[in-house]
Amino acid sequence: MTTTELTKKPARKSSRGKKSKRFRLPDQSEWTFELIEQIHEEIRRVAGDFGLDTYPNQLEIITAEQMMDAYASVGMPVSYAHWSFGKQFLATEKSYKRGHMGLAYEIVINSNPCIAYLMEENSLAMQALVIAHASYGHNSFFKGNYLFRTWTDADAIIDYMLFAKNYIADCEQRYGIGEVELLLDSCHALQNYGVDRYKRPAKLSLAEERERQEERERYLQSQVNDLWRTLPKKHVAVHEDGPKRFPEEPQENLLYFIEKFAPLMEPWQREIVRIVRKISQYFYPQRQTQVMNEGWATFWHYTILNQLYDEGVVGDGFMMEFLQSHTNVVYQPSIHSKYFNGINPYALGFAMMRDIRRICENPTEEDCHWFPDIAGSDWKKTLDFAMRNFKDESFIAQFLSPKLIRDFHFFSVLDDDKKDKLAISAIHNEAGYRYIREQLAGQYNLGNREPNIQVWSVDTHGDRALTLRHNQYMRRPLNDQAEEVLKHVARLWGFDVLLETVDPDGKVLDTIEVKCEKRHRI
């Protein structure tokens, strides 16, 4: 899902250009179905010439209200019902009505076929921009990038969302809306900790999902029962080699652990935990490739539409409108500006993609020194390689050039709470390039951005308390929501939960303990 401000232009009178052999888009701002189909055909042709490999496209015309609907349900065409989506919808609606923000002018879904929404309010030029950006830019990224290839399953996601929606609606019927809501709240609190970072998940398949569901329920229950079979059988020396640690290794996927091992959960509850986990896993690559994904899509809408302009398919008016939106999208306010709100992923991504092309086509001496492998190579191949094999962190570490660091005037600030003042640790000069590149790459490492919290142990022979461990990174403390989240963990686990914060040496610095309030059943 991508968002950008939408700027509207007053309708202009149409004045048809001269008839030429090639299709030429009329200079009008109103779109029609024929025109969208024609411009799409042109974009498809150009994208094909550039070698973009995509899933088949499906374009859907929707209203602003439907856009807000889609927006609220994390951009998916179907989703289960939850109050937080309603909250999101109300918030979106409010700012849209007040005019605080333009709606995202496009939402694109990583599915096969790839669904892109076109909002009916958009002008013809904007529709063309969205088609190039979403249906060819994002689409090819979804299909090509290794993270998406490994972690998501474009063929099955819509079916799976449908399954999730129906399953949860069914649970609401059976166990009550309130009960399901509590469970979903708790799962959502741990959403970001419901992903496998290193293991590839099994492919989703609706049919198998259904088939296996029952079997899984039974199996899980039996596993859990087995785990808790703690009745002392005889007075044999149980403590021979001390109680076995459980889990043997710390677990990073909290939701997975809960789904498999929470002692008191009903099968349907485990299934819902699993659903939230699967959806979270599906969005995991998106969170890791924001700069690349947006940069890639922006680069391609820019390149494709410019090519169409060069061929005379679109006219000056179209280009002016397009460029205005485009420049808004890739604007990077500096830190001194009041609009500054971090680094704009569109700006950085687009600049890097363009820069790679420049290095390939017109390398300077500096580029030859920094990028001996790609300087002067075929830009299409190089870009394609970059798109396929990197995520934000590694992409920046690999491809951020000194020229861009200078263009952006990047500098690095060190804020150590043990010192009185902030220190400038590097700026955009010869001595700082590598340092800044490393730092910036690290900034996009999800592992650094989110607290590293793992399942540490379960007191299997005692009160069944679950201990989580927060391995502190750069002495950064947890935010004050941690206790609230722990309450959710306790609700899922069904017994007391502890969160220990440990420093890199393994010394426990701080402990938060949450008692489980109520047992669901005995």
Next chain:
Amino acid sequence: MAHLIDRRLQGKNKSAGNRERFLRRYKGQIKDAVTRAIKGRSIKDVEKGEKVSIPVKDIGEPTFGHAHGGVWEVVRPGNKEYQKGDQIQRPKGGQGSGKGKAGNSEEITEDDFVFELTREEFMNYFFEDLELPNLIKTQLTSITEFKHQRAGYTISGTPTNIHVLRSMRSAIGRRIAVGAKSRKRLRAAEAELEELLKNAFEDDHRVLTLRKEIQHLRAKLNGIPFLDPIDLRYSNRVKVPKPTSQAVMFCVMDVSGSMDQAKKDAAKRFFILLYLFLERAYEKIQVVFIRHHTQATEVDEDEFFNSRESGGTVVSSALHLLHKIIAERYSSSDWNVYVAQASDGDNWDNDSITCRELLINKIMPMVQYYAYVEITDGEPQNLWHEYTQIPDHHPHFAMQKIESPSDIYPVFRELFKKQPK
């Protein structure tokens, strides 16, 4: 080839379920907000949507995250004057270099989550749990109301009501039945022909006859119409009388000289609330407006709320009129009669006793519920004292006092809250 799909006409309110769940979850807070909102409203715009705000801390979705502290090293764009090794003062609050997530996080910026309730939702919250007491339902009214109901299928009707499935079903049946004989003969003839052709020539006369017959049968079978007028079936709907309850509400307002502008305003606001509530909650209800000073008149809605006529006070004039109207127009047992009276209680002295007797003996037996509000910020007036004796005789009499405009809403709710059954 790509598909271009027009989805504009379908699925408009996909998020309605989510919205409803959100409202459900924060019902308590929303109700409080609605109550706060209604207090500040003037008469005219009671019935509007409303912006409702809920403290953000109540609706947050907690997640693990980093707080500020420890070591943060961040790359920022737009360096102008810094050199490596420069030391800068830590910026205070808000966003700034080194503030980590502060700039990007959503939750920090707003104190309240504000959103709009639609007019409908607003009024629902506003009038929730209110009802007219003692309403007797399920009588067939004289003004009979009908509802349409399905009633199987008929063989005649308008084309819009054609039931395709049923029509096609009977068409299939007819085609099978009508063609059965010919089809049977056709099969026999074909078998015969096959048998014959094993040892006869093409121009054998038996072959020729059979061929002719087969051709004839085929034509006959083809001639059976696919759909015939007698196949058509129509969905049938019938009107059934719908039981409803009949109710009438009398709004009796004192507009005498002693009612100053503020009191009149409060009375009007009370009646507007009542009127809106009745309009929303009860489909069929009649409202009769009575204004009085020394004389009482029945007026229409517009005049009731807007006229400026004034004078002395004789409350019994209104009660006499009230009794007369009930006796003339709403006497039958089919009617549920309600009265709401608003006054400052400042009545001509002897008249209050008349009022009490009139109520106890004549009016109360005829009505389902009588609500009296006294609008005064001082001591209760003589009418109040007289009225306090009524509940002993008739428990369906209720009285409340409005001292300031902010009492209107609670008093209204008190008078019309749902009674435990």
